[in-house]
Amino acid sequence: MNEALSFALLAFTSFFTLINPLGTMPIFMTMTAELDQSNRTKTAKKASLVAFFTIIAFAFSGQLLFSFFGISVNSFKIVGGIIFFLMGMDMLQARLARMKVQDDQVKSYVNDISVTPLAIPMICGxxxxxxxxxxMEGADTLMKKIALITAIAVVMLLTYIILYSSSKIIKILGETGNTVMMRLMGLIVMVIAVEFFLSGLRPIVDEMFHA
Incomplete structure (x- = not known):
């Protein structure tokens, strides 16, 4: 039992650090600034659920999928870095803040952004x-598998709560505060994107030179 709890704690801390919902929050705030409270909540809920099921799917079948399609984690990091960089560029230029959503397009917009880029690759990267x-490969007992799934669920619940709470932050900051914060976070997102890109590119380049 103690072994399962230790494994659950390891899973929780590693997933919370990697997912970093506090880092996702500014992007969520920016992309949902034009939505009302109910649609913003719906977006946070759907993004968290999609990310949860995606992570669970990869936990049980990720290795098979990567092998079947011939995809490497490094290639995935490169693509994720490019997506982050383009998103950070838009944030830095304050483009996302001016995105207006028509009433008849709200449902489609919520469905689109809750899956990409919020759930994948922002939350589930x-x-x-x-x-x-x-x-999952290290979860050699049923209790460890249950502990892993529980840890992922708790992290996703915290992610939802943090994104949901961003509505209050939007009201406190106001339009000027949101624009300033978006530009600052855009710069940070671009730096993260470069790190993602290089961490994926470096092993590929090393492999080419050693080959």
Whole structure:
């Protein structure tokens, strides 16, 4: 039992660090600034659920999927880095804050952004997927598997709560505060994107030179 609890704690801390819901919050705030409270809540809920089921799917079958399609984690990191960089560029130029959503397009907009980019790759990115695969391989007992799934569920619940709470932050900051915060976070997202890109590219380049 103690072994399962230790494994659950390891899973929780690693997933919370990799997913980093506090880092996702500014992007969520920016992309949902034009939505009302109910649609913002719906977006947070759907993004968290999609990310949860995606991580669980990768935990149980990720290694098979990667092998079947010939995809490497490093390639996934490169693509994720490009997506992050383009998103950070838009945030830095304050483009996302001016996104207006028509009433008849709200449902479609919520469905689109809750899956991509919020759920994938912001919440459920290459790091979280890889972590799920590695930890599932180490879960050699039923209790450890249950502990892993529970830890992922708790992290996703905390992610939802943090994203849901961002509505209050939007009201406190106001339009000017949101724009300033978005530009600052855009710069940070671009730095993260470069790190993602290089961490995926470096092993591929090393392999090419050694070959």
């Amino acid at each position: 290459p790091g979280a997927m890889t972590n799920a695969i590695v930890l």
